[in-house]
Amino acid sequence: MKKEWNQYDPGALYDELIAAVHQPREASYKLVEYLRHLTPERFRQCVQESEAVIREMGITFTVYSDAGNIDRAWPFDIIPRIIPAAEWDCTEIGLKQRIRALNMFIQDIYNGGKILKDGVMPADIVLQSKGYRQACIGMTPPHGVWANICGSDLVRHSDGVLYVLEDNLRVPSGVAYMLENRNITKRVLPEIFNTLPIRPVSNYPAQLYEMLASLRPDLDDPTIALMTPGIYNSAYFEHAFLAQQAGLVLLEGADLVVGKDEYVYMKTIKGLERVDVIYRRIDDDFIDPEVFREDSMLGVPGIMRAWKAGKVAIANAPGCGVADDKVIYAYVPDMIRYYLGEEPTLPNVPTYVCRRDEDREYVLEHLAELVVKPANESGGYGMLVGPHSTPEKVEEFRTLIQEDPNNYIAQPTLSLSVTPTSCETPHQERIKIAPRHVDLRPFILSGKDIFVTPGGLTRVALVEGSLVVNSSQGGGSKDTWIVGDVVEGEEV
Amino acid sequence: MLSRVAERVYWMARYLERAEKTARLINVHTALLMDLPGRMEINWFTLIRLFNAEKVFSEHYEWGNEANIMQFLIADTNNPSSLATSLANVRENVRTSLDVLPEEIWEQANQIHLLMTNSLPRIADRYARQIFLREVMKHCQCIRGALDSHMSRDHSFDFMQIGKHLERTDMTSRILEMTSLLLSDDRSDTLRKYDGILWTNLLQALSARQMYLQHIHSRVEGASVMRFLMNDTVFPGSVGYSLAAMSRRMRYLPDPDMPMTMAQRVLEHSQAQDVGAIPAEQVHTLMDYLQSELGVLHAEIAKTWFYPDRSGQQQTQGL
Numbered sequence: 001m002k003k004e005w006n007q008y009d010p011g012a013l014y015d016e017l018i019a020a021v022h023q024p025r026e027a028s029y030k031l032v033e034y035l036r037h038l039t040p041e042r043f044r045q046c047v048q049e050s051e052a053v054i055r056e057m058g059i060t061f062t063v064y065s066d067a068g069n070i071d072r073a074w075p076f077d078i079i080p081r082i083i084p085a086a087e088w089d090c091t092e093i094g095l096k097q098r099i100r101a102l103n104m105f106i107q108d109i110y111n112g113g114k115i116l117k118d119g120v121m122p123a124d125i126v127l128q129s130k131g132y133r134q135a136c137i138g139m140t141p142p143h144g145v146w147a148n149i150c151g152s153d154l155v156r157h158s159d160g161v162l163y164v165l166e167d168n169l170r171v172p173s174g175v176a177y178m179l180e181n182r183n184i185t186k187r188v189l190p191e192i193f194n195t196l197p198i199r200p201v202s203n204y205p206a207q208l209y210e211m212l213a214s215l216r217p218d219l220d221d222p223t224i225a226l227m228t229p230g231i232y233n234s235a236y237f238e239h240a241f242l243a244q245q246a247g248l249v250l251l252e253g254a255d256l257v258v259g260k261d262e263y264v265y266m267k268t269i270k271g272l273e274r275v276d277v278i279y280r281r282i283d284d285d286f287i288d289p290e291v292f293r294e295d296s297m298l299g300v301p302g303i304m305r306a307w308k309a310g311k312v313a314i315a316n317a318p319g320c321g322v323a324d325d326k327v328i329y330a331y332v333p334d335m336i337r338y339y340l341g342e343e344p345t346l347p348n349v350p351t352y353v354c355r356r357d358e359d360r361e362y363v364l365e366h367l368a369e370l371v372v373k374p375a376n377e378s379g380g381y382g383m384l385v386g387p388h389s390t391p392e393k394v395e396e397f398r399t400l401i402q403e404d405p406n407n408y409i410a411q412p413t414l415s416l417s418v419t420p421t422s423c424e425t426p427h428q429e430r431i432k433i434a435p436r437h438v439d440l441r442p443f444i445l446s447g448k449d450i451f452v453t454p455g456g457l458t459r460v461a462l463v464e465g466s467l468v469v470n471s472s473q474g475g476g477s478k479d480t481w482i483v484g485d486v487v488e489g490e491e492v
Numbered sequence: 493m494l495s496r497v498a499e500r501v502y503w504m505a506r507y508l509e510r511a512e513k514t515a516r517l518i519n520v521h522t523a524l525l526m527d528l529p530g531r532m533e534i535n536w537f538t539l540i541r542l543f544n545a546e547k548v549f550s551e552h553y554e555w556g557n558e559a560n561i562m563q564f565l566i567a568d569t570n571n572p573s574s575l576a577t578s579l580a581n582v583r584e585n586v587r588t589s590l591d592v593l594p595e596e597i598w599e600q601a602n603q604i605h606l607l608m609t610n611s612l613p614r615i616a617d618r619y620a621r622q623i624f625l626r627e628v629m630k631h632c633q634c635i636r637g638a639l640d641s642h643m644s645r646d647h648s649f650d651f652m653q654i655g656k657h658l659e660r661t662d663m664t665s666r667i668l669e670m671t672s673l674l675l676s677d678d679r680s681d682t683l684r685k686y687d688g689i690l691w692t693n694l695l696q697a698l699s700a701r702q703m704y705l706q707h708i709h710s711r712v713e714g715a716s717v718m719r720f721l722m723n724d725t726v727f728p729g730s731v732g733y734s735l736a737a738m739s740r741r742m743r744y745l746p747d748p749d750m751p752m753t754m755a756q757r758v759l760e761h762s763q764a765q766d767v768g769a770i771p772a773e774q775v776h777t778l779m780d781y782l783q784s785e786l787g788v789l790h791a792e793i794a795k796t797w798f799y800p801d802r803s804g805q806q807q808t809q810g811l
Contacts, residue, residue: 056599058587058598243591247591266494271746
C-alpha cells in the first residue's frame with residue numbers, strides 16, 4: 001500500500017494522522033508504517049474480514065424509510081483515528097469540568113435559579129427552553145447529578161483546536177458502536193496492538209454499572225434496569241448490547257408498574273419485583289403519561305411520583321434536557337466561570353446569540369458565511385449552512401431571525417478535520433486512501449464520580465467533501481485510539 | 493426474571509427444536525423417497541400432512557410436487573411452521589433476550605440468518621438443499637451446546653428446557669401419528685415390503701436409531717420402535733422422557749402446581765396404553781389427543797408464568 005499512502009494529500013485541511021504529504025504525525029507513525037507495508041490484497045482481506053465480523057456479530061442500526069424499517073450493517077472503516085494521549089488528557093479534564101458545571105447549572109435552575117438572579121444569563125432563555133420541566137422544580141437527584149450519561153460532540157477546526165459542538169444530555173447514543181469498533185479492530189488488525197500502547201475502552205460497561213449503582217448509595221445490591229422503547233427504536237441494538245454487557249435487566253415500559261407505595265416494580269414470573277435504578281433510553285416526553293404526554297404508550301404511569309419520592313433513581317434525570325439547548329449552550333463558558341470559578345479548558349464554538357443586539361447585527365450582515373441553528377432542534381433540522389446555501393434560503397433565515405431572534409444562534413462555518421479513510425469497495429480494482437471529515441463523541445458518566453471514555457466514537461463522512469457524519473445519511477465510523485508515548489524497543 | 497423474557501426464551505427453545513427437527517425430517521424423508529418406488533402412499537405430500545398444513549399449502553400452490561413442497565416447508569414465510577419462519581423466530585427471540593443469554597448465541601443466530609439469506613434461493617437443487625439442511629442442524633446444535641455449557645441453571649434455562657421438551661413431544665407425536673396412518677392394516681402390499689426401511693427412517697428422523705439399536709437389542713420392527721419412542725425412560729427423545737423432564741424442570745419455578753399437575757396428567761395419559769399392541773387407528777387417536785393436551789399444557793404454562801395478571805390471554809407466538 002506504499003503507493004496509496006505516498007499519494008495521500010489532505011491539502012489545506014487539518015489531518016488527524018498526517019502532518020503533511022509523506023509525514024505522519026508522531027503518534028500515528030507506527031500505524032501508518034504498518035498500513036504502508038500491507039499489500040493491497042492483504043488490506044482488502046482485512047476490509048472483507050471486518051464486514052464479515054459485523055454481519056456475524058449482528059451490529060446493525062435501523063434506517064426509517066417509507067418501505068418499512070431496515071436493519072443495516074454498521075458502516076465501519078478499518079483505519080483507526082488516533083489522538084495522542086497528552087492531548088487527550090487535557091480534553092478529558094475539560095470534559096469533566098464542563099459536565100460538572102452543566103450539572104450544577106441544572107441543579108440550580110430547578111432549585112431557586114441563583115445564576116438567573118445574579119444576571120449571568122437571562123431567565124427567559126431557561127424558562128422557555130423546550131427541555132425545561134416544571135415538574136422537576138425542587139428536586140435534587142442523587143449526588144446532585146442530573147446528566148449521568150453525556151455524549152458531547154467534539155470537532156477539530158483547521159486551527160487544530162478541538163471545540164465542543166454540542167452537549168448531548170438527553171439520551172445520547174453510540175457507545176455500543178465505540179465498543180464494537182474496538183472489537184472489530186482487534187480481530188482484523190491484531191498485530192498492531194503489540195507495537196502501540198492503545199488505551200482500552202472495554203471498561204465502559206463496568207463503569208456504567210458502577211455509576212448507576214452509585215445512584216442508590218443506600219442499597220448494597222440495587223436492581224438496575226435499562227428501559228428501551230422496544231425493538232422498533234433505531235438504537236435497540238445498543239440497548240440490548242449494553243444490557244448484556246453491563247448486566248442490566250432489559251425491559252420496556254409495559255414491564256413496569258408503580259405500586260401504591262410509590263415503588264417501581266417489574267412483572268416477573270414470581271410476581272412483582274422492585275426496581276431501584278432505571279437507565280432510561282426514552283425521552284422525557286414519553287416517560288410518564290401522568291405528567292408528560294398522555295398518549296405515550298412507552299412510559300410508566302406514576303414513575304415521576306416514584307422518582308420525586310426518591311424511591312427509584314432515573315438516569316438521566318427527567319428535566320436534564322434543559323441544558324441541551326443551542327441558546328443555553330452559548331452560556332456554558334459563563335456557567336463554568338460562575339459555578340467553578342475556573343476558565344473553560346475546552347472552548348465552545350464561537351456563538352452569536354441573536355437575541356443580543358450586537359450579535360444579531362453581525363449575524364444579519366454575515367449570514368452567507370455562518371451556520372444558523374434554531375434553539376430547540378437536534379439532528380441538524382431547521383439549520384442554515386450559509387456557504388452551502390442559496391440566496392433565497394439566506395433571505396428566508398433573515399426573516400426568521402428578525403421575527404424571532406430569541407430562537408436562533410449562529411456560528412462560523414467550521415472546517416472539520418479529516419483523516420485517512422479507505423474509499424473503494426473491495427470488489428473494485430484499486431483501493432484509495434482519501435481524506436474524509438470526522439467528528440468525535442466521547443461519553444462521560446457522572447454519578448458519585450466522573451468517568452470519561454478514552455476516546456469515544458469517531459464518526460466519518462464517507463462521501464467526498466461531505467460534512468454529514470450521521471450513519472443514516474452515508475456516514476460511517478472508526479475505531480478511536482488514544483496512543484501514549486512509545487518507548488523504543490519495549491513490547492507493549 | 494421478567495415474564496416477558498421467560499416467554500421469549502421459552503419460544504426461542506421451541507423454535508430451535510422445531511427448526512432442527514424440520515431440517516432433519518426433510519433430509520430423512522428425501523433419503524427415504526430415494527429408496528422407495530414411485531407412486532406410493534408415501535410421497536412428498538406426506539410431509540405436508542404431517543404438519544397439518546394441507547389448507548395453507550393449497551392456498552398458495554397449485555401442485556404438490558417436490559419443488560413446491562420444499563419451497564413451502566423450507567423457505568415460505570407464509571407457512572407458520574416453515575424452517576425459515578422458525579429460524580427467523582429463533583433470531584427474533586434471541587435479539588429480544590440478549591441480556592439473559594450467553595453472547596455466542598447471538599453470533600450463532602446471525603450466522604444462521606446469513607446462511608439462510610445465501611442458501612434459500614438455491615434450495616430447489618437437491619444437492620444444495622441437503623448441504624443447507626445439514627448446516628442448519630449443525631448451527632442448531634451449536635446453539636444448544638453453547639446454552640448447555642455456558643448457561644447457569646437459572647429460570648431462563650428452566651424455561652428453555654420446558655420449551656424444548658414440549659416442542660419435541662409435539663414433533664414426535666406428529667411423526668408417530670403419520671406413521672400410524674401409513675402402517676394401517678389396509679396399506680398396499682407394495683408398501684408392506686418396505687416396512688423395515690420405513691421404521692428405520694422414522695428412528696433416524698428422531699435421531700434415535702443408534703440408541704434404539706444399543707438399548708433395545710431387537711431388530712427394527714413396528715411394535716418395539718413405537719414403545720421405544722413412547723415409553724423409554726432414558727432416551728431423551730421419547731415422549732415419556734420429555735414429559736417427565738418437563739415436570740422436573742417446573743418444580744424449580746415459582747408456583748408450579750397447576751402446570752405440573754397438567755404435565756403429570758399428560759404423561760399418565762400418554763403411557764396408559766401399550767402402543768406396541770394397539771391397532772394403528774388407536775395410535776392415531778392417541779397421538780391426536782396427546783397433541784391437544786400439549787396445547788392445554790402450553791396454555792397453563794403461559795397463564796402461570798407469562799401472563800399471571802391477565803389470565804386467559806392468548807399466546808403471542810406460535811401456531
